[in-house]
Amino acid sequence: MTEKELLKKIDTYKQDVIDLQTHMIACPAVSPSQGGKGEGAKAAYLMSVLKKMKFDEIKSINVKDPQAEGGFRPNIVATYYGKDRSKTLWVMAHMDVVPAGNLGDWKTDPFKAVIKGDKIYGRGSEDNHQGIVCGILAIKAFMDLGVRPPCNYSLLLNADEEIGSEFGILEILKKHPKTFGKQDVFIVPDGGVADGTMVEVAEKNVMWLEFTVHGKTTHGSTPKTGINAHHAGARLMLALVDGLHKKFNKKNALFAPESASTFAATKHEANVPNINTIPGVDVFCMDCRILPCYSNKEVYAEIVRIVKKIEKQCKVKVTIKVPHQEASKPTDKKEPMVKLMLEAVHRVYKNSPKVVGVGGGTVAAALRNAGYPAVVYSKLDETMHQPNEYTSIKNTLGDSKIFALIAYQFK
Template identity: 45%
Template sequence: MRDALLACLDRKRDMVIDLQRELTAIPALGPDNGGPGEREKADRLKTLLAGMGFPEAREINAPDPRVPCGHRPNLAVVIPGADTSRTFWIISHLDIVPPGDPALWRSDPYALVVDGDLVYGRGVEDNQQAVVSSILLGKALLEEGVTPPINYGMLFVADEETGSKYGLDYVAAHHDGLFSKDDLFLVPDFGLPTSEMVEVAEKSMLWYKITVNGRQCHASTPEAGVNSLAAASLFVLKIPKLHERFPAKNPLFQPANSTFEPTKKEANVDNINTIPGRDVFYVDCRVLPEYSLDDVVAAIQGFGREVEAACGVTIDYAVVQQEQAAPTTPEDTPIVRKVMAGIRAVYPGAKPRPMGIGGGTVAAYLRRRGYPAVVWATLEHNAHQPNERSSIAKTIGDAKVMAHVLVGE
């Protein structure tokens, strides 16, 4: 069974190119990125899958009045297995990001270019490589007449690039029995060219805006004002003390500790001879999952009270983004073990290992609902860049890893 599928996948180079060309030609931009959504791309994909003999797609449409059709389409396609109570899900997304400056592209972003093993175009890696890999495996099952041990499910979601409110978050909340606790979930939307990163954990993320209010005056009479820049500078110097409050380390992550970094600084006054009365800066916090972001906020505000007392300023706070980490997928779960075994079998010399990352992925929407999920793919790591590219060989290789997960030995 497995060998027949792998041999079939080896013959799918032309199919990779054809699918990538079809998908790249449709700019599935969400309304937050100035586009009409994913409807046209979803319809084209449904037509392509029907022509290949796949079962009919189930639509889970998230209402969104900002797009012409009034919703954001999410498609689920399932090939039944011998055990129909469980499903191996490959979850990929249909939306893309804008191309950016066209002068930085060597070709039309929406017209596929093939150069040896690489294809170029907006979306070819993020996330059409995953879309195509999942279709390749499904097509191989149909061509070879293989009934997998469990169901094989492909889920194509909307809105990954702008928050997933209308995508996987919506599907996970409104799936009506689509998922079960015994299912296997793979999200091929992050990874390294070496294939070795098997993402099972994420840090919590906090973007915090801090506004220091003093009193503006002429720089020659500082006693008439309260220098907000001096107070903000004192506050910035206190931020590294968060490492002492939250000192834990976790070897899944690199770096292994939580990070707390002052980043953006807004302009205050335009001229040199004015003491500013208002300063605004931001802090980016990536926090290990065992800590509560509410505790981090409380610690920062504690520093702020010290600055207020020392400098005579008042300080306001605003959360720009706050995302408490989802539970970690345990390393001994079947999906982690199966993915790592598949990587070793398909990519000789690769040494896959469970890892955590500092940012969020859509897998969090599954993990929060008790579904262990893995984020993994073998990517060129150039998403969102001009001249985005994807490897044909790695698209096929990733489909082979998926085959190992599905059918095993």
């Protein structure tokens, strides 16, 4: 079989894209913590699809979640053996979707697929059904042509990505690490840009912080009898934003659109309800996205230093909470997998793909931290999480071709 035959085969799968999307959109796999039932119905449908294909192994790793329908969250693993079974090319996508949001903002029923030209509308169509469909169709072409790829090809269809993957990939890495082999590599089709030029290999470290400034409440007419926590909080916020940007100021052109670390003041909690009271407590938050050349630990140490300075100057006490943090090792630009991706993207879309790093928060970080090369790639219009989310059939077939070309060459 030649690469050309493989690509030609995928061109005949337009109806498969529509069928898969139509069934998946009809299963609202919203997480229980967001008021949904979980991925059960969608997983059952996908299992029935995969079982009709020529996979050699199919299983579901069920993670207990009493809140979900059936009491668990399903994670599907399906493998088609390669000629060499010692390593595996994985395509990892997620079955869960975010809630529809305000129904009035949708022009169509979010949980009923509507096809208009090249577009299929529905919640989850782009995030992440497109990735699931591409993962299935890329290997279907091998199966239909009766050919084995050089190495194993596995699909990993996860639960719980939108909430933080506690019932998904994080649990698999922790409790079922033998699912993966040492030489395995991952494609994560869950992020990209409209012209299909973004090949993501790195993320910034994430650190979210909450600062509570304790002063002393008093009457607005006699500020000196209290300690204004809001005022001190404002000074602290400015000192942090300015100080952190100044100290951690390196740039890395790999990262777009922000090539430097970012330290942003975000949420601010309401304090006193009336204008004539000096607030005794002030709470604000920061979202820090840190280049991997710095550690979260050294940034935190600088934060503590600035906090101590402001405590002294303003006579307040500050407590710091870190509700979430995550460090991410980048995938080496020189990984053979990255080169395969760049070549395949160029071949299919005739564009000039670029290797980039992003601000963080994708599930590829967990894989990279576990030591696996992981490349995030999709061609998509970035309608995810929005009303009137859609996917493009053309992009789906194009990305399927890219993954098939990689499977054809991955040795």
